[in-house]
Amino acid sequence: MTEITPGNALQVLPGITDPVARAFACDDLLSRKIPELQAAIAEVRRAAVYDATLRPGASAATVAAELGVSDKAISKAVSEQRHNDRELMREALASVLAYPPGGTIALQQAYMTRSVPGMARQLLHLLARPDVELPGPGPKADAVARGRERAETILDGHDDE
DSSP, X not given: OOOOOTTTHHHHGGGOOSHHHHHHHHHHHHHTOOTTTHHHHHHHHHHHHHHHHTSTTOOHHHHHHHHXXXXXXXXXXXXXXXXXXXXXXXXXXXXXXXXXXXXXXXHHHHXXXXXXXXXXXXXXXXXXXXXXXXXXXXXXXXXXXXXXXXXXXXHTTOTTO
């Protein structure tokens, strides 16, 4: 494993596939109190905590026990990250569905769900369709790329659903 330093933290941390290990690595860096990295590392940690709760059989209580924190701390991190992921999925879906044949019905279905894994599944399903036209370079294409990457992380290990 690559040594995590303040100079490479924001590149290395998101690549740690085990969400609990990622959260512990974030905790280590957060304990160093590097002001310019605190907010970004805290965001990576929230995503790691949320990802840990998405594992089959995991709950806020089991993740709290693994990380040695309270259920309330897990609940707060999950709530914040779920909101961020929901907004990212909606932005990515809107960027894909703005181009035919995505259409408004699929967009309405995606917006009606509050399930981030459901939105992630829908985004990846749409992106796999050969008839879906993707936006050209720019902010919409960037949103689609960020959404795809996050959707793949969210659904890692959930192929059976």
